[in-house]
Every structure is written in structure tokens, then in C-alpha cells.
Amino acid sequence: MKRAIFPLPVFILPSGYTRLRIFESRYLDMVKESLKTEQGFVLCQYDVDSYLNVPQYGCLVDIIDFSQDEQGQLLIDVVAKSVVEISDVSENKQQLRYGQLSSTRSTFWFQQPHQLLDKDKCLKTALQQLFTANPQLNDLYRETQFDELNWVVARWLELLPISIDKKQQLAFKSDFANIHSFLHTVINNEFS
Numbered sequence: 663m664k665r666a667i668f669p670l671p672v673f674i675l676p677s678g679y680t681r682l683r684i685f686e687s688r689y690l691d692m693v694k695e696s697l698k699t700e701q702g703f704v705l706c707q708y709d710v711d712s713y714l715n716v717p718q719y720g721c722l723v724d725i726i727d728f729s730q731d732e733q734g735q736l737l738i739d740v741v742a743k744s745v746v747e748i749s750d751v752s753e754n755k756q757q758l759r760y761g762q763l764s765s766t767r768s769t770f771w772f773q774q775p776h777q778l779l780d781k782d783k784c785l786k787t788a789l790q791q792l793f794t795a796n797p798q799l800n801d802l803y804r805e806t807q808f809d810e811l812n813w814v815v816a817r818w819l820e821l822l823p824i825s826i827d828k829k830q831q832l833a834f835k836s837d838f839a840n841i842h843s844f845l846h847t848v849i850n851n852e853f854s
Contacts, residue, residue: 663762663763664760664761664762664763665701665704665760666695666696666703666759667703667716667720667751667761668703668759669708669709669714669715669717669759670682670705670706670707670708671707671708671826672707672826673826673829673830674705674721674723674742675721675772675816675819675833676742676745676772677741677805677807677816678741678742678816679726679740679741679742679802679803679804680705680739680742681738681740682737682738682740683736683737684735684736684738685735685736687756688754688758689758691756692758693738702723702740702743703722703723704720704722704723704746704748704761704763705720705721705723705740706719706720706721707826714752714759716748716751716759718747719745719746719747720745720746720748720761721743721745721746722742722743722744722745722763723740723742724741725740726739726740727739739802745772746763746764746766747763747764747765747767748762749761749762749764750762768834770833771815771836771838772812772815772816772833774812774838775812776811776812776842777811778810778814781846784846784849784850785814785815785818785845785849786809788849788852789808789817792821799821815841815845818845818849819832819841819845822848832844
């Protein structure tokens with residue numbers, strides 16, 4: 663399937679939500695097309711080393727809400743549905759990128775279930791506290807899954823103030839044990 667691609671300095675994993683400000687005409691057209699076809703678009707990291715700045719992986723997202731900011735610019739809320747592999751990247755006359763999407767050949771840690779154990783309750787509790795302390799974040803998420811360890815770990819990766827490159831590396835090139843240990847070290851040091 664072919665979809666529009668939106669490369670941004672944003673990191674998101676399946677079941678993650680984010681709000682995007684849309685003002686360029688090519689991306690306004692992308693939103694119109696996405697709403698009309700109800701097929702979503704791909705949100706991915708802006709990669710300076712890849713052809714047309716599109717990396718190998720992105721997240722297929724659906725638009726779930728839209729509004730305007732104080733300046734009248736379009737705001738859209740999206741939810742990430744699945745990670746996809748992107749190939750055959752091209753762009754149209756407006757420089758809107760498109761790519762052929764396929765299921766990933768690799769199985770990533772967030773696609774495999776991991777049980778929330780007693781030792782993981784600190785990750786869950788700290789994330790709940792973060793959501794409670796940040797009304798905008800809490801309002802953005804229509805569905806939370808604090809009892810699902812993969813969901814908790816994915817949200818921490820999205821929210822931690824580390825580089826997008828580091829997030830990409832942890833998400834797509836690390837195993838669950840490595841990410842799990844990393845988060846326990848960071849969260850235990852910060853929230854204990």
C-alpha cells in the first residue's frame with residue numbers, strides 16, 4: 663500500500679498519541695487525503711542520511727481529532743497504529759513524500775508481550791504521575807494501558823528527554839532486556 667509520509671523530528675511507537683501543527687500546503691493536502699480515504703499516513707523521523715529524508719521504518723498513524731491554534735493553524739491529534747517498513751520513496755510536485763508500505767520483516771520488542779511484574783510497578787507509577795502532572799498529555803491520550811508493560815515502556819521512550827537517534831536505536835536495534843534495564847536505571851534514579 664502506498665501512503666503519504668511526514669518526516670519530522672518526532673518519535674512515536676504503536677498506541678502512542680501526538681499532536682501535530684499543520685501549516686504547509688503539502689501537508690494540509692496530506693491531511694485532506696487522509697481524512698477522505700480514512701487510510702492514515704506515515705509519521706517518521708526526519709533522517710538526513712536517507713533518500714528524501716525518509717528512514718526505513720515509520721509509524722502508520724490515524725487522525726483522531728483536529729482543531730485550530732490561536733493563529734488559526736490546523737492542529738491534528740494522531741494515534742500510531744503500527745510500525746511499517748517504507749520503500750520506493752518518491753515525491754510529488756508539491757514535494758509531498760510517498761512510499762510503499764509493508765509489514766516489518768523484523769519482530770521488535772514492542773510487538774511481543776511482556777508481563778508487568780512487581781519490580782516494574784515503579785515504571786507504571788512514575789508514568790501515571792507524569793500523566794497526572796501534565797494535563798495536556800493526559801487529555802491527548804484517549805486510551806491508556808498502564809497495566810501493559812510494553813505500553814508503559816513505549817511511552818517512556820517517547821517522553822524521555824533523550825535524542826531521537828537514541829530513541830530510534832533503543833526501539834529498533836535493542837532487545838527488550840536492554841531497554842527495560844535502561845528505563846529502570848533512569849526512572850529509579852529520577853523518581854526515587
